[in-house]
Amino acid sequence: MAFKQIRKMITVENGDIYYEFEDQGYQILFTQPANEVQSNLINYGFTGPTMLVFPDKKSDFVGLERLIKESGLKQVAKENGVGVILVNPKGDDWKDEPVGAYEAVTGNLGIAQMNFRDGLAIMKNDAIPDEQSYNILGSCVRMYVYAFGSGADYVAKHYLKKVSGNIIMGDLGAADVTPVCVTLKDLGVMPEPEENDIRVVSIGNSDEFNAVLRGNCGEVLTRDDLDLKRDFLEFTGNYRRWVGRIMKAYNYEQEGIIAKAESVMLPIADNNESFKRGLPFMRSKDHKVGYVTFYDKDLDVVNEKHPLMLVFHGGGDSAYATASLAEWPEIGQENGFITVAVEMHMNVAAKEVISLIEHLKKEYAIDEERIYATGFSMGGIKSWDLFQEAPKVFAALMPMDAVDYPGNNCFFTVTENINEDEMVPLLYVGGVTSPLVELPFQHDRAIARMKYLAKVNRLNADFDLNIEEKEKWEDPFVGIKGERTMILHDDMFPQSEYYVHYYDSEDGNCYTCIMAISNHGHEIRPFTNRFAYDFIRRFSRKPDGSIEINDKERTVLVKAKRID
Numbered sequence: 001m002a003f004k005q006i007r008k009m010i011t012v013e014n015g016d017i018y019y020e021f022e023d024q025g026y027q028i029l030f031t032q033p034a035n036e037v038q039s040n041l042i043n044y045g046f047t048g049p050t051m052l053v054f055p056d057k058k059s060d061f062v063g064l065e066r067l068i069k070e071s072g073l074k075q076v077a078k079e080n081g082v083g084v085i086l087v088n089p090k091g092d093d094w095k096d097e098p099v100g101a102y103e104a105v106t107g108n109l110g111i112a113q114m115n116f117r118d119g120l121a122i123m124k125n126d127a128i129p130d131e132q133s134y135n136i137l138g139s140c141v142r143m144y145v146y147a148f149g150s151g152a153d154y155v156a157k158h159y160l161k162k163v164s165g166n167i168i169m170g171d172l173g174a175a176d177v178t179p180v181c182v183t184l185k186d187l188g189v190m191p192e193p194e195e196n197d198i199r200v201v202s203i204g205n206s207d208e209f210n211a212v213l214r215g216n217c218g219e220v221l222t223r224d225d226l227d228l229k230r231d232f233l234e235f236t237g238n239y240r241r242w243v244g245r246i247m248k249a250y251n252y253e254q255e256g257i258i259a260k261a262e263s264v265m266l267p268i269a270d271n272n273e274s275f276k277r278g279l280p281f282m283r284s285k286d287h288k289v290g291y292v293t294f295y296d297k298d299l300d301v302v303n304e305k306h307p308l309m310l311v312f313h314g315g316g317d318s319a320y321a322t323a324s325l326a327e328w329p330e331i332g333q334e335n336g337f338i339t340v341a342v343e344m345h346m347n348v349a350a351k352e353v354i355s356l357i358e359h360l361k362k363e364y365a366i367d368e369e370r371i372y373a374t375g376f377s378m379g380g381i382k383s384w385d386l387f388q389e390a391p392k393v394f395a396a397l398m399p400m401d402a403v404d405y406p407g408n409n410c411f412f413t414v415t416e417n418i419n420e421d422e423m424v425p426l427l428y429v430g431g432v433t434s435p436l437v438e439l440p441f442q443h444d445r446a447i448a449r450m451k452y453l454a455k456v457n458r459l460n461a462d463f464d465l466n467i468e469e470k471e472k473w474e475d476p477f478v479g480i481k482g483e484r485t486m487i488l489h490d491d492m493f494p495q496s497e498y499y500v501h502y503y504d505s506e507d508g509n510c511y512t513c514i515m516a517i518s519n520h521g522h523e524i525r526p527f528t529n530r531f532a533y534d535f536i537r538r539f540s541r542k543p544d545g546s547i548e549i550n551d552k553e554r555t556v557l558v559k560a561k562r563i564d
Helices: 061-070 073-080 102-107 150-158 207-215 230-236 319-328 329-333 350-363 377-387 444-458 467-472 526-537
Strands: 008-011 017-023 026-032 050-055 084-087 120-123 128-137 141-147 166-168 175-176 181-185 199-203 219-223 239-242 245-248 257-267 286-296 305-311 340-343 364-375 396-400 426-431 486-488 498-505 511-518 539-541 547-550 555-558
Touching: 008 526, 026 061, 026 102, 050 061, 050 073, 050 102, 050 150, 050 230, 061 084, 061 305, 073 084, 073 230, 102 150, 102 547, 128 150, 141 150, 141 199, 141 426, 150 181, 150 555, 199 207, 199 547, 207 219, 219 498, 239 486, 286 319, 286 329, 286 350, 305 319, 305 329, 305 350, 305 377, 319 340, 340 350, 340 511, 350 377, 364 377, 364 526, 364 547, 377 444, 396 526, 426 444, 426 526, 498 526, 511 526
Parallel strands: 050 084, 050 141, 141 181, 181 199, 199 219, 305 340, 305 364, 364 396, 396 426, 426 511
Antiparallel strands: 008 017, 017 026, 026 084, 120 128, 166 175, 239 245, 257 286, 286 340, 364 539, 486 498, 498 511, 539 547, 547 555
């Protein structure tokens, strides 16, 4: 669903915006506070908190502003680049209100990768150019409900249970609409929860009410006073709902991770097809590129050099989403590197990625010998683009869950003069049950990509495979086994086995690893990324282009030249 119209819109002097919508007879108020995190450029709709308020009595814009300011929700919204939603009862309060208000709101949440502004996802109809509708930009992955008085009674009666339905999150899959965390203040009736995993903050409620909550809900935090920002940092913001269950969510302020929304104007490369396709009067010489930088709060990123990890998102998600779900900020914190997730990288050519790196070198102390990149889905294609077009810049690459024929790029065009002999250490990951082409047994183009990789990285394995004879392959998924193989297991996804192949190059060293994962669709898993970084961290590229291998026991300096 989507709202067909905005019934009222007010922009106040400080930049805060207020909207009024209506659905199923419910008046829905939404405010997007002005912020300094570039929310019209950086897309927080995929993973930012969605905060829904059920007031004690029917409210207006003034009441909404007062409530979120006094409770601390406004500050949470400003710092996370999101807004706050309030749904009003049809009567004066929620007494005797039938079930349905929560569904009216969640049905109007939406994700837009490009057409989003001021807290709204703008849906256009290609058949009718002048027609558009609106979703509140957000999802139920981090759905936090705040209910007061009669609103708390209503929620405690109807929504402390599983709520059917889902919201599509682009490449990231479907999100369950069941609340993640519910805050209940000043309950007046006994809660009626079904057994659930919902986290609850209980404010000012009796021991009897709290006992019922503890007996049925996932975890209950009791408070005597109202401070929703404190609760967000210490409890609420720690959770998200993913693949049908409550999981740990990023909470960077609590974790001690700096997350900075940044942007830069970059010159448009001659092979940037996104801009070449535009009308002549629309073309320009440069364009703004947004990115989010993550690093540990105690890391001296100005005076001490650190490795750089570039992260590229999928074709249906966003920079913040891919980085956070993959846990790259946490991996960077643990290993002392700077993570930079690039927004809408499909509009950024490989040459422009190099321009971005040059900009980052001026802003941060980057270890130029240890620059890495990774990406999921279309971000994986972007990582392959860098292998093809800018190999000398990177110490290693980690494309994940996407392959195409050699030369093909993320603009769906062909790159000329691709890399043919500059070795780049690389780890690639593919899902066995993915609906897309990720591994050689699924399509010829994956075979062609592996054959190209084998040539450039001088592998002993040549990947000269015939897909019509795959039942005869020595490995059912990648075709050719590595010189060394291993099977790993992940406690978070116990149904999967991670088949790891290490391939040696002609010089006897291993620069290449391919992993096939059973019971793995088109998805992001932190376990995979931790393993991947453990492999590529050994590599650095010296100023003369040679690759240094440091495996803790020996350091090898290798010239990236063919051994005949």
